[in-house]
Amino acid sequence: MTPAMIHDTAKSLWKNRIPGQLVIQITDICNARCPQCGMRVTETFPRSRISRGHIRQIIDAAAQKGIQAISFTGGEPFLLRDDLLEMIRYAGAAGIPYIRTGTNGFIFRGSHKSDFCARMEDIAGKLAETTLRNLWISIDSAVPEQHENMRGLPGVIDGIQKALPIFHRYGIYPSANMGINRNLAEKLSGDVHDPLMFYHHYRSGFERFYQMVCDMGFTTVNCCYPMSIDATESETGLSPVYAATATDNLVNFSRMEQLLLYRALFDTIPQYRSRIRIFTPRTSLLALLRQLTGHCHEPRPCRGGIDFFFIDAQKAHAWPCGYRGAEDFGPFPDLNLADLLKNSQHCTSCHWECFRDPSELMGPPLDMLNRPLTLIKRFISDPDYCQLWLEDMRYYRACSFFDGRKAPEWGRMKPFDKSVWHPAPFSGKVQASE
Ligand code: SF4
Numbered sequence: 001m002t003p004a005m006i007h008d009t010a011k012s013l014w015k016n017r018i019p020g021q022l023v024i025q026i027t028d029i030c031n032a033r034c035p036q037c038g039m040r041v042t043e044t045f046p047r048s049r050i051s052r053g054h055i056r057q058i059i060d061a062a063a064q065k066g067i068q069a070i071s072f073t074g075g076e077p078f079l080l081r082d083d084l085l086e087m088i089r090y091a092g093a094a095g096i097p098y099i100r101t102g103t104n105g106f107i108f109r110g111s112h113k114s115d116f117c118a119r120m121e122d123i124a125g126k127l128a129e130t131t132l133r134n135l136w137i138s139i140d141s142a143v144p145e146q147h148e149n150m151r152g153l154p155g156v157i158d159g160i161q162k163a164l165p166i167f168h169r170y171g172i173y174p175s176a177n178m179g180i181n182r183n184l185a186e187k188l189s190g191d192v193h194d195p196l197m198f199y200h201h202y203r204s205g206f207e208r209f210y211q212m213v214c215d216m217g218f219t220t221v222n223c224c225y226p227m228s229i230d231a232t233e234s235e236t237g238l239s240p241v242y243a244a245t246a247t248d249n250l251v252n253f254s255r256m257e258q259l260l261l262y263r264a265l266f267d268t269i270p271q272y273r274s275r276i277r278i279f280t281p282r283t284s285l286l287a288l289l290r291q292l293t294g295h296c297h298e299p300r301p302c303r304g305g306i307d308f309f310f311i312d313a314q315k316a317h318a319w320p321c322g323y324r325g326a327e328d329f330g331p332f333p334d335l336n337l338a339d340l341l342k343n344s345q346h347c348t349s350c351h352w353e354c355f356r357d358p359s360e361l362m363g364p365p366l367d368m369l370n371r372p373l374t375l376i377k378r379f380i381s382d383p384d385y386c387q388l389w390l391e392d393m394r395y396y397r398a399c400s401f402f403d404g405r406k407a408p409e410w411g412r413m414k415p416f417d418k419s420v421w422h423p424a425p426f427s428g429k430v431q432a433s434e
């Protein structure tokens with residue numbers, strides 16, 4: 001983090017805010033077939049895209065309101081590559097320090113063709129000229145054919161593997177984005193009759209995944225928690241405006257299953273922390289585990305609708321997030337962020353990592369400056385949380401705060417080496433709250 005970034009972060013925290021984030025869905029057009037997503041190419045709803053002019057207005061307003069992070073998402077953002085590049089440049093020129101985008105990987109098809117390397121040089125070179133900070137590439141399974149079948153994108157794993165050294169040469173270190181789904185574990189059918197077995201299937205699934213992305217040459221990995229929201233039955237009152245969710249069994253986990261797989265992920269991460277930069281904070285997983293078991297320490301309220309917003313491709317309106325579709329905030333430039341802070345609500349209704357992870361991690365610094373006594377009491381009454389948060393912070397520092405334009409510094413990550421890692425034995429006895 002540069003001194004300017006630290007200064008801006010501190011300024012936000014003093015105002016009882018955390019650094020703002022906008023997720024802009026530049027389009028809902030997609031060319032993939034992911035069964036876990038309502039935007040797959042086989043869905044027949046009318047597709048949209050936000051015009052360049054409109055996105056420029058949103059970026060200008062974001063800069064003026066002090067928003068620090070913009071993620072350009074889709075659909076598949078790289079289907080609009082020229083627009084995307086221009087918007088990244090524009091956001092950089094407007095002074096937005098954290099700019100991110102991602103791809104389903106279709107750009108890496110055709111790795112057997114003679115022009116493949118030249119194509120990769122071209123894309124990496126153009127991205128390198130911008131101030132893009134993070135590029136994510138979605139991967140759903142440790143078995144290449146399974147991933148490619150799910151996405152309907154044959155040959156992409158080979159292409160990604162060939163492209164990574166080229167991107168690295170241009171100073172771009174993409175992150176593998178693991179979307180949690182049932183194909184990550186060995187085949188399990190039906191309900192969880194044996195929680196311990198379910199846990200172990202996911203533990204070995206996560207291990208296989210981390211090992212595969214290390215072997216492919218990735219230096220960073222993130223994780224998307226499973227999103228399955230059935231608006232017709234939702235007890236939470238959620239209705240997705242961002243269709244990156246589906247009710248397919250592949251991502252539809254019971255409360256108990258979520259608990260077991262988060263625990264499996266929580267226990268697997270330390271094993272790989274020195275080998276690849278793992279963005280997923282264990283503090284956040286602990287908070288989700290506690291939420292699912294009804295623990296006395298509740299998770300931090302999500303900053304969706306306070307500091308974080310989603311802009312949809314159809315109306316180009318702002319929403320508290322992609323899933324509170326009943327709360328249309330209208331055009332983002334017209335939003336009064338001070339009013340939103342005053343009237344903010346405590347929401348933990350979904351597990352969307354883009355908003356939940358940073359909300360959890362930034363909770364302690366926010367309390368430190370605004371409610372120091374609350375933080376002291378929390379850390380005294382909850383030493384496990386305190387220790388975990390401090391460890392996450394040390395790890396984030398060792399990983400240069402996941403700056404995707406920097407090579408990993410293996411020496412700084414070495415102290416986190418727990419490759420022979422024995423987490424506290426897990427008995428499989430857990431109780432999900434109703
Ligand atoms: S998950 Fe991404 S790549 Fe897959 S269908 Fe949805 S938008 Fe497209």
Ligand code: SF4
Pocket residue numbers: 238302303304305320321322323324347348349350351352355356
């Ligand atoms: S927890 Fe956050 S992302 Fe999820 S519904 Fe609430 S505000 Fe939206």
